Amino acid sequence: MSDGAAARAAAARVLDDVLHRGRSLKAALGAALPQLDDLRDRALVEAVVLAALRQRVRYNAALDAWMARPLGQRDGLLRALLLAGFAQLELGLPAHAALAATVDAARALGRAHQAGMVNALLRRATREPLPEGAADAAWPDWLARQVRADWPRQAEAIFAASMAVPPMWLRANRRAQSRDAYLALLQEAGIDAATDDALPDALRLHAPLPVQQLPGFDAGAVSVQDGAAQAVADALAPAAGSRVLDACAAPGGKAAHLAERDPSLRVLALDADARRARRMQDTFARLRLDIAARTGDATRPQGWWDGTPFDAILIDAPCSATGIVRRQPDVLLHRRESDIAALRDTQANLLDALWPLLAPGGALLYATCSILRAENAAQVDAFLARTPAAALEPLDARFGHDTGSGRQHLPGEGGMDGFFCARLRKA
Numbered sequence: 001m002s003d004g005a006a007a008r009a010a011a012a013r014v015l016d017d018v019l020h021r022g023r024s025l026k027a028a029l030g031a032a033l034p035q036l037d038d039l040r041d042r043a044l045v046e047a048v049v050l051a052a053l054r055q056r057v058r059y060n061a062a063l064d065a066w067m068a069r070p071l072g073q074r075d076g077l078l079r080a081l082l083l084a085g086f087a088q089l090e091l092g093l094p095a096h097a098a099l100a101a102t103v104d105a106a107r108a109l110g111r112a113h114q115a116g117m118v119n120a121l122l123r124r125a126t127r128e129p130l131p132e133g134a135a136d137a138a139w140p141d142w143l144a145r146q147v148r149a150d151w152p153r154q155a156e157a158i159f160a161a162s163m164a165v166p167p168m169w170l171r172a173n174r175r176a177q178s179r180d181a182y183l184a185l186l187q188e189a190g191i192d193a194a195t196d197d198a199l200p201d202a203l204r205l206h207a208p209l210p211v212q213q214l215p216g217f218d219a220g221a222v223s224v225q226d227g228a229a230q231a232v233a234d235a236l237a238p239a240a241g242s243r244v245l246d247a248c249a250a251p252g253g254k255a256a257h258l259a260e261r262d263p264s265l266r267v268l269a270l271d272a273d274a275r276r277a278r279r280m281q282d283t284f285a286r287l288r289l290d291i292a293a294r295t296g297d298a299t300r301p302q303g304w305w306d307g308t309p310f311d312a313i314l315i316d317a318p319c320s321a322t323g324i325v326r327r328q329p330d331v332l333l334h335r336r337e338s339d340i341a342a343l344r345d346t347q348a349n350l351l352d353a354l355w356p357l358l359a360p361g362g363a364l365l366y367a368t369c370s371i372l373r374a375e376n377a378a379q380v381d382a383f384l385a386r387t388p389a390a391a392l393e394p395l396d397a398r399f400g401h402d403t404g405s406g407r408q409h410l411p412g413e414g415g416m417d418g419f420f421c422a423r424l425r426k427a
Helices: 003-020 025-035 037-052 057-066 073-090 093-107 111-126 141-148 155-163 179-188 227-237 255-260 274-286 337-357 375-384
Strands: 170-171 192-197 199-205 222-224 245-246 266-271 292-295 310-316 357-367 392-395 407-411 419-426
Touching: 003 025, 003 037, 003 073, 003 093, 025 037, 037 057, 057 073, 057 111, 057 179, 073 093, 073 111, 093 111, 141 155, 170 179, 170 227, 170 255, 179 192, 179 199, 199 227, 199 255, 222 255, 222 292, 227 255, 227 310, 227 357, 227 407, 227 419, 245 255, 255 266, 255 274, 255 310, 266 274, 274 292, 310 337, 337 357, 337 375, 375 392, 375 419
Parallel strands: 245 266, 245 310, 266 292, 310 357
Antiparallel strands: 170 199, 170 222, 192 199, 357 419, 392 419, 407 419
């Protein structure tokens, strides 16, 4: 099998796993990408899979309209390969290369008898535009209704932004060099990037690329982190020398950002998953940061807390991930309405369990990558109602829309992900 065909076959298998077997995108890609030696092939697979998932409703509509007989239940892998083919064409790959490699992939996947059909359908896609579709077509009805109820004026923009390819954001490591100095390194390497006045460490690339192509990445000069997530450091703003807990820390980007900005902070990065905690340690080592990383359930502090209060606590709580659909389009496939109530319980448990660990006068930042009011402003309102010692502190417009109980970035605004944060002060 040619290298090009191997990448297309890998993309098809990942899509088949996610679309037809209920596997998460992160898990499927995590298993498939290491099997490809060429970093360019890995980047191609990821781009094709994400594009196909974002546009799957449109692509499936084209297949349904163009095929004399609909594909059967046993044709999931073939359908996935065809979606990958359409995605390549819309990503702007040369049509002759996309067609040849995808047809070869059909043979490699044991579909040699259908290679001619794959070729014919992809050739048709080069001649005829794929059908347009409603921006909310991929959203489950219950979730689209909730978004419209919570954000009636912005809902259509949210749906449209969630279909778009997100930019690649970088965070310059202040301990290695300033943001402007890193911008100069990018320019020397011929990589176009821009800065953001509201985010002092952020750079936004005009085109994504593998991290190995970023100057100084392995040496810790820079990390990949969305602009909205970078705003957390400014929203929490711990005082010099503070003891800080990042309670749901993996993959560790926010804890690292805090430590990069202020070496005097004493940061504990906690995560319930041991494997994710080990990956955090690897990240901190690459960035040359002295951050304590450990495994522990944040809702059960008795298992890991030493009894010394924290001056600042960050809870980046598990959530519906409805603010990052453009980066994790499988959210729309796997999220169920019943999940929201369970997530709200977990978020409330985290707030109640960690609040006693905060020193008097300390600050707790509650954050999610959700855009649902139930997980954000309503969650904060409920916590304030049952916690007399907690007071909401204002955050300015840099952090998004004022919800009355925290600030909300919506997907695509300023090129950033959807993200909520609220700062609470302990009396």
